[in-house]
Amino acid sequence: MKKYSDLSPSPRIIMTPGPVEVDPRVLRALSYPILGQFDPEFTALMNETMEMLRDVFRTSNRWAYPVDGTSRSGLEAVLTGLIEPGDRVLVPIFGRFGYLLAEIAERCGADVATIEQEWGTVFDPNDVIAAIDRLQPSLVAIVHGETSTGRLQPLADIGRACRERDILLVVDAVATIGGVPVETDAWQLDAVVGGTQKCLSVPSGMSPITYNDRVEARLLRRKRIEKGIRPEGYADDDPSAFIRSNYLDLTQLQEYWSPRRLNHHTEATAMLYGLREGLRLALEEGLDERFARHRLHERALVAGLLAMGLELYGDESCKMPVVTCVCIPAGVDGEAVRSRLLADFGIEIASSFGPLKGRIWRIGTMGYSCRKSNVLLTLAALEAVLPLHGASIRTGAAVRTALGAYGETTVHSA
Amino acid sequence: MKKYSDLSPSPRIIMTPGPVEVDPRVLRALSYPILGQFDPEFTALMNETMEMLRDVFRTSNRWAYPVDGTSRSGLEAVLTGLIEPGDRVLVPIFGRFGYLLAEIAERCGADVATIEQEWGTVFDPNDVIAAIDRLQPSLVAIVHGETSTGRLQPLADIGRACRERDILLVVDAVATIGGVPVETDAWQLDAVVGGTQKCLSVPSGMSPITYNDRVEARLLRRKRIEKGIRPEGYADDDPSAFIRSNYLDLTQLQEYWSPRRLNHHTEATAMLYGLREGLRLALEEGLDERFARHRLHERALVAGLLAMGLELYGDESCKMPVVTCVCIPAGVDGEAVRSRLLADFGIEIASSFGPLKGRIWRIGTMGYSCRKSNVLLTLAALEAVLPLHGASIRTGAAVRTALGAYGETTVHSA
Structure with a gap:
């Protein structure tokens, strides 16, 4: 009989719009x-x-x-x-x-x-x-x-x-x-x-x-x-x-x-x-507190992405606080970036469907995945990976800016 | 906010025809x-x-x-x-x-x-x-x-x-x-x-x-x-x-x-x-070995039930090896027996549907629940409980007979 190995899933930082970390x-x-x-x-x-x-x-x-x-x-x-x-x-x-x-x-x-x-x-x-x-x-x-x-x-x-x-x-x-x-x-x-x-x-x-x-x-x-x-x-x-x-x-x-x-x-x-x-x-967290937490981490993520010089997709006035859509920079293979993030960093972000396939990435900040370490790790990894795939982005600012969005006033200006 | 307690399910011996112990x-x-x-x-x-x-x-x-x-x-x-x-x-x-x-x-x-x-x-x-x-x-x-x-x-x-x-x-x-x-x-x-x-x-x-x-x-x-x-x-x-x-x-x-x-x-x-x-x-157990295990524990359960003087329901020639239907003795409230087995012994057996409701109990011997200790505990508990609910059964023989069905030749005859 064929041997099937013990279940042993690799640790993942799941920053998709679902499923997310449990x-x-x-x-x-x-x-x-x-x-x-x-x-x-x-x-x-x-x-x-x-x-x-x-x-x-x-x-x-x-x-x-x-x-x-x-x-x-x-x-x-x-x-x-x-x-x-x-x-x-x-x-x-x-x-x-x-x-x-x-x-x-x-x-x-x-x-x-x-x-x-x-x-x-x-x-x-x-x-x-x-x-x-x-x-x-x-x-x-x-x-x-x-x-x-x-x-x-x-x-x-x-x-x-x-x-x-x-x-x-x-x-x-x-x-x-x-x-x-x-x-x-x-x-x-x-x-x-x-x-x-x-x-x-x-x-x-x-x-x-x-x-x-x-x-x-x-x-x-x-x-x-x-x-x-x-x-x-x-x-x-x-x-x-x-x-x-x-x-x-x-x-x-x-x-x-x-x-x-x-x-x-x-x-x-x-x-x-x-x-x-x-x-x-x-309910223990409190629904209002939970919604505020989702808003907070979204703000930090968005601030970091913009600081890298990335563009967000869609009308800002109706943006979901738990999903952030990022335009894939011209000339960059979006799937290659996603694969490297998963293989080398254990971070999963999503692509999209139909007319948006290949045009945007979707980054979720949902539930247990929606936390400071995940936001900062995702920004740091993206900043490291994008230049490897031909994107011209601003480096050195994303994590610093996100920390600022978290209210860390002790961050030294660059 | 109402407080909900930590999950803490009581241990159960689940001898129904599903769901069974995991x-x-x-x-x-x-x-x-x-x-x-x-x-x-x-x-x-x-x-x-x-x-x-x-x-x-x-x-x-x-x-x-x-x-x-x-x-x-x-x-x-x-x-x-x-x-x-x-x-x-x-x-x-x-x-x-x-x-x-x-x-x-x-x-x-x-x-x-x-x-x-x-x-x-x-x-x-x-x-x-x-x-x-x-x-x-x-x-x-x-x-x-x-x-x-x-x-x-x-x-x-x-x-x-x-x-x-x-x-x-x-x-x-x-x-x-x-x-x-x-x-x-x-x-x-x-x-x-x-x-x-x-x-x-x-x-x-x-x-x-x-x-x-x-x-x-x-x-x-x-x-x-x-x-x-x-x-x-x-x-x-x-x-x-x-x-x-x-x-x-x-x-x-x-x-x-x-x-x-x-x-x-x-x-x-x-x-x-x-x-x-x-x-x-x-597959590790082997399907044929697994089927044989289900047969073995069924035989022990049936031997024990018959030794108590209980009657089985249905045509023996087409009996499922993983479900045993027992006629509820005349005058016994089948639901009261089931409730006591669950409340006092942590053992769950099943009733049935439609025309068989109130007429039979169904005892499963399935999967992980299908093991010697569960069979013996179920027989011992039934033997203890049935007389409390007005059933006239033979006592002292069920577990001994089941052990015999397991091939325990060192069991002293009564």
Whole structure:
């Protein structure tokens, strides 16, 4: 038999927009012995996780729980539950992950209308509202933090407009939850989908979601109890309307997360331990303090990059504080720089997608990865590597400038 | 802010048919720092996992990889990829999880035909083959190990019959993979879905699958490249046939697991570490040795239960070696016994579903939980607890008899 070696991953400084380094407390939580899914000790941990998710999503919604799958499983669970074939869905697109929302909605059978904004910017909320009035969708799906371009879409006005018109608003907050304010209730968002592997610093594999009573009412119209656990005399209300997925059927998932604990899947124990610990860390730090920390390290990173003479990509006024997009200098092979950073320094930064591939690097400052040593190491390594790959940059200033941004007044001027 | 306590799960002896105790080496693997999803070190681990899965599934299929979700995500991924609305699908049902296959197939829009066998038995393969000839399905979906009743369905004859008729055969081996032989190639199974949290002793949260070229050809007819990463000039072959799920779209998943690594989800790093370690443990033990170990502990458990005077449920000739169903003695509250075993002894055994709820207990001997100390502790605890709940059993013989089944000839006769 072939021998497979002991697991021994190299240490990494992960400065991508996700997945990012996992907090050691979360790693330790993942390694605890499991409990059975209906063990009262385990269901108590599930309930605590729901409570903490409500705090992190800033909502009083009854429903806030993880879907067992990576982030797009949460997006698909919400969309496939809410979209019936033929429903008009509006997706405002300002980057790759807007296309993903449109793609999922199309696969759900929606009549998808899209409006597009130039990459590197976001929508003026009034333009989205005008499109809503023109296109009359029953549901709007939009990205909050578009990691492909590093832009942050303001949502409060869109939320208010959707509520006034009784339209459901579904938000992809995969990249923002835990790092940037996501005000589910204050912004009147009907369903919000988060991610674990970005600002929460938990490995990928779960997608925390929350949704309100408006969403639940829509879902319950399509409820169908699974064969094999149906009570006697059961009949579907409307047998044609049922949700097309069993695995991602939120009417079943919410029963499983309710005190009834109606059997559906077997909850992913280790990941639930990890998510609970990640949420606990976020709440212990304090959400506002956590958002401020993300802002602080972003400022230091940006100051250092600019001091090197690098240019940032995109409209500064809507920049995500947790992703910084850097224009690859003319003549430089962006992938060669990334490879060397990884191979020689153990630092990972990201490229981008579609029209931005080869044009920008994306540097994340998310969760546990978002810390002073990581920012300074990344700047120092970039400054050392770029000239090796033909970039003409200013040297000797990046780390000094970043330290200044951290408020280190004792730094001697050059 | 509310204080949430440090994670500190009580030690448990988990003797259910899943989830079961996780091997400490797997728990440790879960706790390693993560790597980025496209880090060459990580993609090498993904490739090793595919190799090991081929060995565990006993197949030379190109495709063998995990779906990021619990077991039913793997079932749904295979079925939703293969079933187009209106396709005739035959599901032979002999327990709760057969109903699940029918349920998923219905949600995919299949014209589902079912045949049912009395719970506690399995199908004579000839009866399935006769139904195939009568009902002319394009796909047959069947459970290998039906944990709700503890029965094991022989598959080789059904596999041959399906292949001769050019019908696809999809098998739910969630409960058997790694504990009971699953001969994907020898039995001519077209797609097989495994589980992690049973005989592989990895936490729930991934579903390893394998499928052959026949399945791949069917899938690729429905391929659709996601918007946002489409090459210029791209057009769908048949825009109406596309797979209705994005998250569970195997044509996208296999691209992600291929050397092209076309971006889809973000692979669940920690779970992949855990699955790799669980597979490594299974292959290091040797599959045949592992199956023999499961048989050995089953024999000891059964001998002990019978020595107590308890009756087993179901047809002995098709009993799953990894699940033992015990009739709850008349007048005994099965749930009260289960609760006491958990609360006072830290031992978890399972109840069952539907018509068997309250009638049987199910005791698993799976993976890392399947060991001598667990079998003896379970027998000793049951023997102590049952009389407290009004059962009249024979005492003093169970552990002694089990030790005899382990070949301990030095045990003094009573």
